[in-house]
Amino acid sequence: MTGPAVISLAGVTRRFGGPGGHHALSGVTVDVQAPAVVGLLGRNGAGKTTLLRTLAGQDFPSSGTVRVLGADPVENDAVLRRTILIREDQTYPDLKVRQAIAAGALFHPNWDAELAAELLEAYELPQDRSIKKLSRGMRAALGIVLGLAAHAEVTLLDEPVAGLDAVVRDMFYRHLLADFTAHPRCVILSTHLIDEVADLLERVLVLDHGRLVLDALTDDLRGNAVTVTGPTAGVERFVADRPTLSRRALAGRTTAVMAGRLDDRDRQLAEHLRLDLRPLTLQQLAMHAADSGGRAALTPAGTV
Numbered sequence: 001m002t003g004p005a006v007i008s009l010a011g012v013t014r015r016f017g018g019p020g021g022h023h024a025l026s027g028v029t030v031d032v033q034a035p036a037v038v039g040l041l042g043r044n045g046a047g048k049t050t051l052l053r054t055l056a057g058q059d060f061p062s063s064g065t066v067r068v069l070g071a072d073p074v075e076n077d078a079v080l081r082r083t084i085l086i087r088e089d090q091t092y093p094d095l096k097v098r099q100a101i102a103a104g105a106l107f108h109p110n111w112d113a114e115l116a117a118e119l120l121e122a123y124e125l126p127q128d129r130s131i132k133k134l135s136r137g138m139r140a141a142l143g144i145v146l147g148l149a150a151h152a153e154v155t156l157l158d159e160p161v162a163g164l165d166a167v168v169r170d171m172f173y174r175h176l177l178a179d180f181t182a183h184p185r186c187v188i189l190s191t192h193l194i195d196e197v198a199d200l201l202e203r204v205l206v207l208d209h210g211r212l213v214l215d216a217l218t219d220d221l222r223g224n225a226v227t228v229t230g231p232t233a234g235v236e237r238f239v240a241d242r243p244t245l246s247r248r249a250l251a252g253r254t255t256a257v258m259a260g261r262l263d264d265r266d267r268q269l270a271e272h273l274r275l276d277l278r279p280l281t282l283q284q285l286a287m288h289a290a291d292s293g294g295r296a297a298l299t300p301a302g303t304v
Contacts, residue, residue: 007032012064024050026210035184041286042207056085086147088159098127110151119145136163194283214289225280229255234273
């Protein structure tokens with residue numbers, strides 16, 4: 001990947017509850033270049049929010065080093081003004097919508113007032129309403145307005161579409177893509193709706209129990225595993241001597257998830273054996289990456 005490393009973590013561990021406590025992050029080492037839209041993926045409790053809070057200077061590593069825009073973000077006004085974190089459970093002071101927008105304009109030097117006004121209208125946000133009286137979906141929309149209009153060089157979005165219906169989510173994805181195209185920067189997007197954003201992501205980071213278990217370009221990861229379904233004998237012949245991530249058999253038919261890319265001979269053999277081949281979605285790949293066996297099979301072809 002090209003571009004400067006705007007984020008650099010080296011051996012970052014975040015431990016809660018003393019030496020024998022819970023590790024929210026465990027030895028995370030990664031560099032993120034710009035411009036890019038990076039997906040931060042993993043199950044609930046994997047450490048995604050802790051990682052984003054650490055990058056935003058809102059949490060502190062127990063060990064390791066964190067650099068954002070070349071410096072430690074903690075209490076660093078020069079870095080924090082160029083960074084924004086919007087979370088699913090974002091809390092706000094007792095402000096009206098227009099006051100939150102005004103505060104964003106004051107804090108972020110690259111604030112785009114024209115975009116903010118456009119998004120406020122698009123998401124039908126009442127500017128004179130107290131944020132405390134907004135619905136969950138409207139609060140999520142307000143977070144989107146702040147997150148995009150800030151044009152922060154490091155834009156961290158933690159489940160930004162939680163509480164939004166499918167139509168509004170699609171509108172957000174279009175706004176994000178258009179704004180990123182016009183103003184390239186480092187965007188890290190954490191979401192459970194992986195397949196909805198798959199086409200936006202250039203790179204994915206998968207966390208599991210606080211560890212970074214996969215760091216891959218999405219173009220490398222796509223097509224790196226396939227679901228094979230058909231008569232059990234045919235499936236067993238097709239996947240023989242190849243790494244498989246899972247198998248399920250029922251009434252003489254088997255479905256196997258096989259790691260590795262296919263060539264024309266593979267497809268011809270599958271047709272001869274009357275097998276159905278389907279590439280895994282990005283969400284399915286992320287799920288398998290959290291499993292130790294799947295991780296070993298997927299990593300070689302898709303590691304940054």
